Amino acid sequence: MKKSWHLSRREALRGIGGISLGLPFLESMAATSKANSNHVGPKRLACMFFPNGVTLPSEKDPHHTDWHWFPKGEGKNFILNKSTESFEPHRQDITFLSGLSHPAGRHMAGHGVSDVFLTAGPVDANSYQNTISFDQLVAEKHGRDTRLPFLPLSVGGGVGTLGRTHTLSYTKTGQPIPAESNIRRCFNLMFGQEKDSLDKARRELLVRKSMLDGVLEDSRSLKTRLNATDRSTLDNYLDSVRQQEQRIQRLEGWLEKPKAEVDEASLSIDATSANMQDYVRAFYDLMFHAFRTDTTRVITHMLGIEGGGSKSDHFPRALGLDAHHALSHRRKSTFKDWGIWDQFMNENFAYLLKQLKEAPEGEGSVLDNTLIMYGCSTSTTHLARNYPLILAGGKNMGLEHGHFRKFDENKVRLSDMYVTLLNTLGVETKQFGDSTREINEILQA
Numbered sequence: 001m002k003k004s005w006h007l008s009r010r011e012a013l014r015g016i017g018g019i020s021l022g023l024p025f026l027e028s029m030a031a032t033s034k035a036n037s038n039h040v041g042p043k044r045l046a047c048m049f050f051p052n053g054v055t056l057p058s059e060k061d062p063h064h065t066d067w068h069w070f071p072k073g074e075g076k077n078f079i080l081n082k083s084t085e086s087f088e089p090h091r092q093d094i095t096f097l098s099g100l101s102h103p104a105g106r107h108m109a110g111h112g113v114s115d116v117f118l119t120a121g122p123v124d125a126n127s128y129q130n131t132i133s134f135d136q137l138v139a140e141k142h143g144r145d146t147r148l149p150f151l152p153l154s155v156g157g158g159v160g161t162l163g164r165t166h167t168l169s170y171t172k173t174g175q176p177i178p179a180e181s182n183i184r185r186c187f188n189l190m191f192g193q194e195k196d197s198l199d200k201a202r203r204e205l206l207v208r209k210s211m212l213d214g215v216l217e218d219s220r221s222l223k224t225r226l227n228a229t230d231r232s233t234l235d236n237y238l239d240s241v242r243q244q245e246q247r248i249q250r251l252e253g254w255l256e257k258p259k260a261e262v263d264e265a266s267l268s269i270d271a272t273s274a275n276m277q278d279y280v281r282a283f284y285d286l287m288f289h290a291f292r293t294d295t296t297r298v299i300t301h302m303l304g305i306e307g308g309g310s311k312s313d314h315f316p317r318a319l320g321l322d323a324h325h326a327l328s329h330r331r332k333s334t335f336k337d338w339g340i341w342d343q344f345m346n347e348n349f350a351y352l353l354k355q356l357k358e359a360p361e362g363e364g365s366v367l368d369n370t371l372i373m374y375g376c377s378t379s380t381t382h383l384a385r386n387y388p389l390i391l392a393g394g395k396n397m398g399l400e401h402g403h404f405r406k407f408d409e410n411k412v413r414l415s416d417m418y419v420t421l422l423n424t425l426g427v428e429t430k431q432f433g434d435s436t437r438e439i440n441e442i443l444q445a
Contacts, residue, residue, distance in 0.1 A: 041362035041369040042297055043397060043425050045138045046287060047118055048349070049168055050303040051312070052328040053378040054388045055083060055342050057335040067339030069388055070098055071404050078404035083342040086350040090392070092402045093353060093367060095442060097375075097389040099407035100414040104434060105377065105384045111307040112163035113377040113384040118300070119170050120415040120433025130174030134418045134432060139298040141427045147259065147295050148190065153283060154302035155273060155312040157181030164307070168300040179302060183282045184269050190295045191262040260293035273311045276318040280345075284352040291366055292359050303345075306378065316341045328381045349374055353392055367393040371425060385409060391442060397424045400444040412439055 054069035071078035078096065080088055087094055102120050105113045115121070118133035135150065143149025156166030159176040167179040180186050267285035271278040283301060290296050304312030308325035316324050319340060322331070327338045356367035371394035379386040386409065391399065415433035420440060422429040 041364075041396060042294060043142055044291055044297040044366075044370040045135060045142075045421075045425060046291075046299045046301070046370060046372045047135050047168055048301045048303075048372065048374045049114060049117055050345060050376050051114060051306045051310075051378075052324055053376055053380040053383065055335050055339040056380045061335060063335040063339065067335050067342070069339075069342055071096055074404050074406055076402055083339045084346055086343070086347040087353075087390075090350060090353045090357070093357065093392055093395070095391045095399070095401045096404040097391065097407070097417075097442075098386055098404075099409050100389060100412065100417060101385040101387050101409060102377070102414055102434070103409075108384060111305070111382065114168070114302070114306055115163060115165050117377045118168050118418075119174070120413075120418065120435070121170075121174065122434070130170050130176075131433065132172045132174065133168060133170040133300075134422060135169055135298050135300050136171065136177075137422060137427050137429070137432075138425050141425070142297045146297055147257075148290075149296070150298035150300070151186070151190075151287075151290055151296045152177050152179040152300045153181070153186070153286070154179035154300075155181055155279075155304050156302070156310055160305065164305045166302065166305065166310075168302050179300070181273075183267070183271055183279070183286060186286055187262075187264065187267070187269050190290060191259050191293075260289075260295055262289045262293065273315075276315045280315070280348055281351070284348055284355075288352060288355045288359075288366075291356065291370055306382065316344075319344060349390075356393065362396070364396055368396040370394065371397060371399065371421060373421070387414065389414075394424065398443050399424065400442065405441060407439070412437065417442070 055063075055067045056070070057064045057068055066082045068081060069083055071080055071084065073079050080091075102113075102116055104120075104122060105116050108116075115130060118135055119131045121130040139150035150169065152167050152169045154166045154168075157180060158166055158178050160166035165176045166181075167176050169177040169179070171177060180189075266289065268275075268278040268282040271282040273279050280303075287299050287301065290299060304310045304315075304324070307313075308323060313324045316322065316327055321327060321337050321341055322333045324341065327333055327341060330338065353367060353372075356370055357365050359366040361369055372392040373389065374392065375387055375389035377387055378384050379388055391401070393399070395401070413434060413436070415435035416437050417439045418432045419429050419435045420438045420442065422432060423438070424443070
């Protein structure tokens with residue numbers, strides 16, 4: 001029986017002129033959630049990518065024991081080393097995975113495989129046509145009730161270039177979705193209390209709507225005069241215009257609803273890539289607050305692109321190391337040097353896990369309601385197979401952790417796991433990309 005203090009999330013959002021908006025999931029909401037699902041609390045997804053593979057010295061190398069990224073052993077009896085020891089407090093909330101990759105991506109140039117990390121898009125030796133990324137399928141399902149349907153983040157920002165994009169997220173037509181790299185801009189978008197009047201904001205939205213209406217009107221007459229190739233190009237462009245239209249509609253709906261309140265002092269809000277350590281940590285703080293306040297339920301984060309030439313490539317220099325791409329080729333360094341960089345990144349990921357684990361929500365924590373995939377689309381220098389991957393969180397969605405699971409790349413592929421994760425997140429899916437099955441080994445029996 002529903003008691004007087006049992007609230008649905010919809011009731012909370014309606015109450016007191018929207019003043020409850022942005023609160024964490026409350027225990028008083030649990031009863032109504034249980035009536036509809038075995039899962040208590042919202043379902044969230046974070047996909048986090050780092051480039052250039054990880055330290056994998058051979059057993060003959062003197063640095064193998066301390067710095068080989070994958071654990072020793074298998075199953076529940078895995079042993080962490082110096083690069084991964086920060087995960088020890090979280091071993092019951094994480095799963096190491098090996099042997100997974102995108103088969104078609106194994107034939108791509110090593111610098112371009114990040115483009116298909118979340119899409120499993122079809123590729124050949126010379127080109128590829130990307131497809132929707134699996135985070136966007138989750139956003140379509142779970143982004144309807146939050147201020148932001150999804151939040152794409154990256155150090156590079158924007159979209160980059162074909163084969164070296166700065167984003168993990170792609171639309172239904174395979175177009176890259178621009179990622180945000182400015183911490184303050186992200187913070188203001190989610191939590192900033194606007195100083196400008198609502199009237200000014202409304203006027204700006206009206207101008208944007210008028211511009212889009214003009215573009216759509218012109219396109220109708222233009223389309224009849226184009227050949228098939230140009231019509232396809234125009235359709236892709238119009239798809240992005242319609243997405244802008246949808247964003248405007250969402251903005252209108254949320255315009256007068258107050259944002260969640262988060263203290264600027266809780267993160268390095270003005271950190272830039274020039275201050276690497278604060279900048280990396282600030283991204284994770286931002287992700288934590290976004291999930292804790294239920295401002296969004298889908299986040300992608302891309303540290304950098306494969307190869308040199310990106311801002312993040314120089315990050316290891318702050319630790320007294322060579323540039324990241326040079327580290328991966330060990331031009332002037334050892335596997336230990338590369339392992340120290342892996343260690344730094346793993347410590348920051350462990351920091352995020354700790355924050356999410358310590359934030360209570362429903363019958364558990366924010367981490368229990370958040371499925372995180374952390375990894376890379378190359379294992380070692382530009383080798384696009386045996387991706388180093390970690391799954392974390394999502395216990396309330398049925399994930400079973402505390403394992404190092406090894407898979408045979410000739411029998412399973414990464415897209416198989418995406419099918420399992422999509423179904424776990426409530427997005428009914430039979431096939432994604434080049435999948436041939438599901439990987440239910442990662443679920444509770």
